Amino acid sequence: xxxxxxxxxxxxxxxxxxxxxxxxxxxxxxxxxxxxxxxxxxxxxxxxxxxxxxxxxxxxxxxxxxxxxxxxxxxxxxxxxxxxxxxxxxxxxxxxxxxxxxxxxxxxxxxxxxxxxxxxxxxxxxxxxxxxxxxxxxxxxxxxxxxxxxxxxxxxxxxxxxxxxxxxxxxxxxxxxxxxxxxxxxxxxxx
Amino acid sequence: xxxxxxxxxxxxxxxxxxxxxxxxxxxxxxxxxxxxxxxxxxxxxxxxxxxxxxxxxxxxxxxxxxxxxxxxxxxxxxxxxxxxxxxxxxxxxxxxxxxxxxxxxxxxxxxxxxxxxxxxxxxxxxxxxxxxxxxxxxxxxxxxxxxxxxxxxxxxxxxxxxxxxxxxxxxxxxxxxxxxxxxxxxxxxxxxxxxxxxxxxxxxxxxxxxxxxxxxxxxxxxxxxxxxxxxxxxxxxxxxxxxxxxxxx
Numbered sequence: 040x041x042x043x044x045x046x047x048x049x050x051x052x053x054x055x056x057x058x059x060x061x062x063x064x065x066x067x068x069x070x071x072x073x074x075x076x077x078x079x080x081x082x083x084x085x086x087x088x089x090x091x092x093x094x095x096x097x098x099x100x101x102x103x104x105x106x107x108x109x110x111x112x113x114x115x116x117x118x119x120x121x122x123x124x125x126x127x128x129x130x131x132x133x134x135x136x137x138x139x140x141x142x143x144x145x146x147x148x149x150x151x152x153x154x155x156x157x158x159x160x161x162x163x164x165x166x167x168x169x170x171x172x173x174x175x176x177x178x179x180x181x182x183x184x185x186x187x188x189x190x191x192x193x194x195x196x197x198x199x200x201x202x203x204x205x206x207x208x209x210x211x212x213x214x215x216x217x218x219x220x221x222x223x224x225x226x227x228x229x230x
Numbered sequence: 231x232x233x234x235x236x237x238x239x240x241x242x243x244x245x246x247x248x249x250x251x252x253x254x255x256x257x258x259x260x261x262x263x264x265x266x267x268x269x270x271x272x273x274x275x276x277x278x279x280x281x282x283x284x285x286x287x288x289x290x291x292x293x294x295x296x297x298x299x300x301x302x303x304x305x306x307x308x309x310x311x312x313x314x315x316x317x318x319x320x321x322x323x324x325x326x327x328x329x330x331x332x333x334x335x336x337x338x339x340x341x342x343x344x345x346x347x348x349x350x351x352x353x354x355x356x357x358x359x360x361x362x363x364x365x366x367x368x369x370x371x372x373x374x375x376x377x378x379x380x381x382x383x384x385x386x387x388x389x390x391x392x393x394x395x396x397x398x399x400x401x402x403x404x405x406x407x408x409x410x411x412x413x414x415x416x417x418x419x420x421x422x423x424x425x426x427x428x429x430x431x432x433x434x435x436x437x438x439x440x441x442x443x444x445x446x447x448x449x450x451x452x453x454x455x456x457x458x459x460x461x462x463x464x465x466x467x468x469x470x471x472x473x474x475x476x477x478x479x
Binding site: 058062065069070071073074075077078086087088090091092094095096098099100102103108109110112113116117120124125126128129158159161162163164165166168183184186187188190191192193196211215218219222 | 244245248249250252253270271274277278279280281282283284285286287288289290291292293296297299300303304305405407424425427432435437438457458460461
């Protein structure tokens, strides 16, 4: 994660149409944002395209950033995640109209659960809320990780984890409840 | 359905922030976020909570070409227009035919401008490489409310990128973005194409091939919106620019 302290200033200058600040903002954040998009799309070309769109969006909308709503990095990650999710789902719809969906679905299912879950666990450790690991069941961790890092919807998660849809939804719901409790337990209440 | 009941709002906000809200429900909730401060705050709170999940993400450096592409999209210098010879009669015929319905003066002005632009710099509207035959493309010329040509948009028939070129600077109200829309000829709701710059040129990534997106589109238009539109959104304001979108092949 890039250093946050300089990002609000850079973003404020970008809002004033400072191109040099925009490049510095890009250099400071692009690798993290590219990683976010790449994890969801798992296709370099599409992730690259999303990254370009995201920074065009950031340039045009920097003035709309509201510090009260979160850090600049959270704001930018959200732009990239939303666009990546849109592109992922548009691509899936396109594939669904052809016969390629089978291969794609199998690729997703093959290694779907392992790497995202590890990422989630490492993040919780870094956030010093390791106790969350006990509060969250393995299935809840997997479900949350697939949703957050891979942009999966409930039906995808159910397929990837070989569970009924209702069960997958329950894992996500209870996983989020547990995560909130964990964060509140260490004094993080959101905003 | 009342989205703003606290419990329901929190459920939707967290599913939206996590990404599991999908399809039309996602689009509907995005509109709610834009119109409701309570909804926007509920989402912000969940995004902040979920941001802890980004702490262990390993950065991946994108190629250097990504930055150059962003620069080109945002800051491409306006191209110089100089006469040169290139046969684009077919394209002009198509444009003339369409613009006749809008009135002779506007049509001639638009067509003449296209002659100059297309002959001078096919590359400037994304029609490279320079060849004697114009590649199969969708082309739009948007006029402002005074009938002045303001925006040229073009995309190869099977391309996934739309090139836009402002012919005069656009005065975008503070806090707004210039949103490009595609208007289907059957009168169906417009769909958003992307946000355009106030001046210069830009390349907008398309979610699909031009042929699929624009096959049934007869017009393009620009309105000023508070935020970039998402699929399912409709224009909230009158169009500042509008013009025909034609097939050139």
